[in-house]
Amino acid sequence: MPVERLLPTPEATDLLALTRDIARNELATAAADHEADNRFGREAFRTLGASGLLGLPYPEEYGGAAQPFEVYLQVLEEISSAWMTVGVGLSVHTMACYPLANFGTDEQRAKWLPAMLGGETLGGYALSESHAGSDAAALRTRAERTADAYAVTGTKSWITHGGVADFYTLMARTSDDGPLGISCFLVDGTTPGLSAGAPEHKMGLTGSPTTDLIFDGAHLDGERLVGNEGDGLKIALAALDSGRLGISACAVGLAQAALDLAVDYAEQRHQFGKPVIEFQGLEFLLADMAAAVHSARATYLDAARRRDAGLPFGQQASVAKLVATDAAMKVTTDAVQVLGGAGYTRDFPAERYMREAKVLQIFEGTNQIQRMLIGRGLRTK
Known part of the structure; x- marks a missing residue:
C-alpha cells in the first residue's frame, strides 16, 4: 500500500x-x-x-x-x-x-x-579490493604518474555494474603515504587496459552484474584526477556517508514491499473459517514488522534532514544503515514465515526479498563496522 x-x-x-x-x-x-x-x-x-x-x-x-x-x-x-x-x-x-x-x-x-x-551514462564505484573491504586505506591499486597522465594497475572487487557501467569513480594509490597516498579518478568504462572479471554468482540482486575491475596499465589523462592527489580517502569516506543513507532507503523500500506482501497474503489466506490476519499470533508478528519499517524510515529521514541542514550526519548515517538493514533482514525473513510453505517457493517474491536483504548488512560498510563507527562517536575523549 x-x-x-x-x-x-x-x-x-x-x-x-x-x-x-x-x-x-x-x-x-x-x-x-x-x-x-x-x-x-x-x-x-x-x-x-x-x-x-x-x-x-x-x-x-x-x-x-x-x-x-x-x-x-x-x-x-x-x-x-x-x-x-x-x-x-x-x-x-x-x-x-x-x-x-x-x-x-x-x-x-x-x-x-x-x-x-x-541518464546517458551509468556509474560504478571502485573502492573495495579483495584484501581491502572494511579497511579501505589498505588498498593497493596504483596510479603511477607519467608526464601529464597516470597508468593504473591493480584489481578492484565487488563492483556493482562491473563491465556494464559507462564510468567508474576509482580510488587508487598515488604514493605510499598511507591514507594520504590515495587519490580519486573518474574513469571512462571503455578505457584501454580496463576490463571486467566474470560476474559473481550471488545470492540476490541477480539482475545486476557484480565483478572485479582489472586495470592493466590503464591510461588516464591528468584531467581525470578529481580533487588533489592524496584527497582520495577523504572523498571516498564523504561519499560513503551519503551512500549509507541510500542503502538505508533501499532497505526500507524492500522491507515495506515484504510487509505489504505479508499483509495482503494474511488477509487473503483463510484457516479455521477466518483470515489468518485475525489470529493474534500473526497479527502481533505483522505489527512488529510494521514497527520495524516505520522506525527504520525515521532514522534515515532524521539523518537526511541533518545533511540537508548542513549539520554533521556521519554517525546518524551509520545508525540509519545499521537499523534499516537489520530491519530489512528481519522483516523479509518474517514475511517468508507469514506465507508459510508458499513463502519458501518462487511462486511469491518473499524468498527473493529475503535473499536480497542479506547483502544490505554487508556493503557500504558492514554492520559490524557501523557499530564501531557509532561507538567511536560516543567517546568524549
Missing part, C-alpha cells in the same frame, strides 16, 4: 507521484523476470534518467533537480520497493557522481556531469 509521506514542497510531491507510477507500471512488472534470468535492466536506468530521477540531489545547472536529500531518499525507497536491484543501482550511481559533483573543478563538472545526471 502507498506510504503517506510528509514532503517539503509540492514539487517533491509530484516527483514522488511520478516515481510511484514508474515503479508500479515499469519496474515492478519487469523485476521478477530479470532477476530470474540474471538479466541486467539497463533500460530501467534510461527511463529514470529521462524522467529526471537520476540526478535529484545535484545542481540544476548540470542537469540535476536540486532536491533535498530527504526527497531523493524517499524516491529511492519507492524504487527499491518495486525492484531492489534498480534501487541499489541508483544509490551506487548517485554515490559514483558524488566526488565529481562535490570535489571536481567547474570544467570537469561541465564536461561530464550532465551526461551522468541525465
Whole structure:
C-alpha cells in the first residue's frame, strides 16, 4: 500500500507521484523476470534518467533537480520497493557522481556531469579490493604518474555494474603515504587496459552484474584526477556517508514491499473459517514488522534532514544503515514465515526479498563496522 509521506514542497510531491507510477507500471512488472534470468535492466536506468530521477540531489545547472536529500531518499525507497536491484543501482550511481559533483573543478563538472545526471551514462564505484573491504586505506591499486597522465594497475572487487557501467569513480594509490597516498579518478568504462572479471554468482540482486575491475596499465589523462592527489580517502569516506543513507532507503523500500506482501497474503489466506490476519499470533508478528519499517524510515529521514541542514550526519548515517538493514533482514525473513510453505517457493517474491536483504548488512560498510563507527562517536575523549 502507498506510504503517506510528509514532503517539503509540492514539487517533491509530484516527483514522488511520478516515481510511484514508474515503479508500479515499469519496474515492478519487469523485476521478477530479470532477476530470474540474471538479466541486467539497463533500460530501467534510461527511463529514470529521462524522467529526471537520476540526478535529484545535484545542481540544476548540470542537469540535476536540486532536491533535498530527504526527497531523493524517499524516491529511492519507492524504487527499491518495486525492484531492489534498480534501487541499489541508483544509490551506487548517485554515490559514483558524488566526488565529481562535490570535489571536481567547474570544467570537469561541465564536461561530464550532465551526461551522468541525465541518464546517458551509468556509474560504478571502485573502492573495495579483495584484501581491502572494511579497511579501505589498505588498498593497493596504483596510479603511477607519467608526464601529464597516470597508468593504473591493480584489481578492484565487488563492483556493482562491473563491465556494464559507462564510468567508474576509482580510488587508487598515488604514493605510499598511507591514507594520504590515495587519490580519486573518474574513469571512462571503455578505457584501454580496463576490463571486467566474470560476474559473481550471488545470492540476490541477480539482475545486476557484480565483478572485479582489472586495470592493466590503464591510461588516464591528468584531467581525470578529481580533487588533489592524496584527497582520495577523504572523498571516498564523504561519499560513503551519503551512500549509507541510500542503502538505508533501499532497505526500507524492500522491507515495506515484504510487509505489504505479508499483509495482503494474511488477509487473503483463510484457516479455521477466518483470515489468518485475525489470529493474534500473526497479527502481533505483522505489527512488529510494521514497527520495524516505520522506525527504520525515521532514522534515515532524521539523518537526511541533518545533511540537508548542513549539520554533521556521519554517525546518524551509520545508525540509519545499521537499523534499516537489520530491519530489512528481519522483516523479509518474517514475511517468508507469514506465507508459510508458499513463502519458501518462487511462486511469491518473499524468498527473493529475503535473499536480497542479506547483502544490505554487508556493503557500504558492514554492520559490524557501523557499530564501531557509532561507538567511536560516543567517546568524549
